[in-house]
Amino acid sequence: MTKASLGNGGRPLRVAIVGGGISGMATAYYLQQEARARGLNVNIHLLEASDRLGGVIHTVREHGFIVEGGPDCILSFKPAGVGLWKELGLEADIVGTSREHRGSYIYSRGALHPLPEGLTLMIPSKLGPLFRTRLVSWPGKLRAGLDLIWSRHSDGRDVSVAEFITAHLGQEVFERIVEPLFAGIYAGDARHLSLAATYPQLLEVEQRHGSLLRGLLLMQRQRRKGNGRGRASRYTPFVTLRAGLAQMVEALQSRLDGVNVHLRTRVRAVTRSNEGSPPQWRLIVDGGSPILADAVVVAAPAHASAAMLHSTDPELADTLARIPYASTVTVSLAFPRAEIAHPLNGYGFVVPRVEGRRLLACTWTSSKFPHRAPAGWALFRCFLGRAGDDDVVHLSDERLTALVLEELRAIMGVEAVPEHVWVFRWPRALPQYTVGHLERLRAVEERLKSRPGLFLVGNAYRGVGVPDRIAEAKEIAKHVLAGHTA
Numbered sequence: 001m002t003k004a005s006l007g008n009g010g011r012p013l014r015v016a017i018v019g020g021g022i023s024g025m026a027t028a029y030y031l032q033q034e035a036r037a038r039g040l041n042v043n044i045h046l047l048e049a050s051d052r053l054g055g056v057i058h059t060v061r062e063h064g065f066i067v068e069g070g071p072d073c074i075l076s077f078k079p080a081g082v083g084l085w086k087e088l089g090l091e092a093d094i095v096g097t098s099r100e101h102r103g104s105y106i107y108s109r110g111a112l113h114p115l116p117e118g119l120t121l122m123i124p125s126k127l128g129p130l131f132r133t134r135l136v137s138w139p140g141k142l143r144a145g146l147d148l149i150w151s152r153h154s155d156g157r158d159v160s161v162a163e164f165i166t167a168h169l170g171q172e173v174f175e176r177i178v179e180p181l182f183a184g185i186y187a188g189d190a191r192h193l194s195l196a197a198t199y200p201q202l203l204e205v206e207q208r209h210g211s212l213l214r215g216l217l218l219m220q221r222q223r224r225k226g227n228g229r230g231r232a233s234r235y236t237p238f239v240t241l242r243a244g245l246a247q248m249v250e251a252l253q254s255r256l257d258g259v260n261v262h263l264r265t266r267v268r269a270v271t272r273s274n275e276g277s278p279p280q281w282r283l284i285v286d287g288g289s290p291i292l293a294d295a296v297v298v299a300a301p302a303h304a305s306a307a308m309l310h311s312t313d314p315e316l317a318d319t320l321a322r323i324p325y326a327s328t329v330t331v332s333l334a335f336p337r338a339e340i341a342h343p344l345n346g347y348g349f350v351v352p353r354v355e356g357r358r359l360l361a362c363t364w365t366s367s368k369f370p371h372r373a374p375a376g377w378a379l380f381r382c383f384l385g386r387a388g389d390d391d392v393v394h395l396s397d398e399r400l401t402a403l404v405l406e407e408l409r410a411i412m413g414v415e416a417v418p419e420h421v422w423v424f425r426w427p428r429a430l431p432q433y434t435v436g437h438l439e440r441l442r443a444v445e446e447r448l449k450s451r452p453g454l455f456l457v458g459n460a461y462r463g464v465g466v467p468d469r470i471a472e473a474k475e476i477a478k479h480v481l482a483g484h485t486a
């Protein structure tokens with residue numbers, strides 16, 4: 001490879017990436033690919049505190065089950081995710097959701113109700129199903145319908161998801177349909193989540209049409225016309241990999257042949273060093289020698305990044321520390337199928353916050369992705385820990401299992417005892433894009449302008465979904481190498 005003249009006295013550019021979740025791994029991968037494509041000599045170090053790569057992506061393959069501890073599928077219409085899988089040679093292993101057991105449920109007032117058909121951006125956007133659903137009372141439906149004739153425009157303030165949806169569709173549609181779907185993604189409290197930071201598309205619909213419902217109805221119609229012209233995607237909206245999402249982590253890891261991967265390497269501080277010309281970054285590592293780098297990409301959760309950067313830039317660190325996080329737990333349980341009376345005719349259910357239950361959602365994994373459980377078994381994946389219920393991560397496995405079983409008994413009438421249980425705790429793993437989030441991001445960007453060679457990437461900033469993480473990593477890799485030539 002041509003030796004790069006990188007303004008580093010002729011030596012290779014040294015890049016350190018802190019955090020080996022998908023954000024850090026994908027950054028390392030795209031840096032390596034970009035450097036190779038451009039003939040740059042770049043020395044990449046990926047530093048991960050734990051003993052494995054993948055971060056919250058964690059698949060356990062046991063007793064014939066494929067159990068996801070963290071994410072279990074990705075959105076197929078965000079191109080970065082499926083794009084990377086194809087690039088990694090995983091196309092043949094992309095698995096869609098079962099077409100046999102389509103549909104999901106919302107638990108409300110003592111029963112599981114089918115999610116109204118035809119959601120656009122998580123909002124009901126077909127009048128028939130919205131008026132037929134038993135999730136919302138007739139006054140609630142009429143209130144939602146009022147949006148068609150009583151259009152409004154936000155005043156430009158950063159408003160919460162709750163405020164925006166309630167203003168358009170009323171309290172009941174918000175509480176019984178929209179809130180549980182949002183909470184299923186962010187484990188968040190929609191009364192605090194910023195609409196502009198989570199669903200800016202809804203603001204665009206409002207700006208264009210005034211009425212949210214009318215705008216979404218039009219989008220839904222256009223989509224149907226598009227599909228009629230043969231433009232339907234070959235994938236279901238949610239896809240996964242045959243051997244679990246860890247398959248992506250394993251494939252990526254095997255491709256990082258030009259990257260020095262350091263596991264069990266916790267970075268305590270990222271400071272500016274005066275050694276060398278131009279000045280470098282100095283990473284203080286627990287129990288190891290400091291690492292010098294020309295560029296540092298911090299790909300850790302914002303609270304961990306804040307701790308690392310505090311001595312270098314307290315203002316930046318304070319802003320990062322103000323990004324709140326929710327803690328969640330997933331409990332997967334396997335039962336002999338014959339012991340579950342419920343037909344499991346769908347992908348699972350979500351539970352609205354107003355129900356006052358601790359269970360946030362339950363995926364009927366063996367119906368959604370049948371290959372994940374051996375024949376004759378039912379596999380469920382239950383989520384606990386909505387924003388404000390962080391203490392759930394401190395409960396014992398026994399207590400968590402008992403809690404989940406109590407909930408399944410009350411909601412689905414499950415009386416059976418599971419034969420296998422897997423518990424995964426995710427303390428402070430899901431960032432909350434609360435009102436003011438975009439303002440905080442602008443403040444972070446402002447600080448970074450005066451810190452050349454320092455980059456931040458991760459789910460704390462612009463999207464929590466795995467495809468968002470991959471897309472951002474690709475962008476950051478370009479920025480890191482911008483201005484460097486072979």
Ligand SMILES: Cc1cc2nc3c(=O)[nH]c(=O)nc-3n(C[C@H](O)[C@H](O)[C@H](O)COP(=O)(O)OP(=O)(O)OC[C@H]3O[C@@H](n4cnc5c(N)ncnc54)[C@H](O)[C@@H]3O)c2cc1C
Binds near residue numbers: 073469
């Ligand atoms: C339970 C759960 C379910 C989810 N479900 C889905 C889903 O179905 N689909 C979807 O698209 N998304 C889902 N998400 C979101 C998505 O998985 C995450 O947003 C994404 O994987 C985060 O990747 P990341 O690399 O930014 O962060 P992380 O995965 O959190 O990785 C950060 C890494 O930094 C390391 N680190 C921290 N501090 C230091 C330090 N000081 N030194 C070195 N290393 C450090 C950590 O050990 C960790 O490995 C889910 C998330 C959770 C928690």
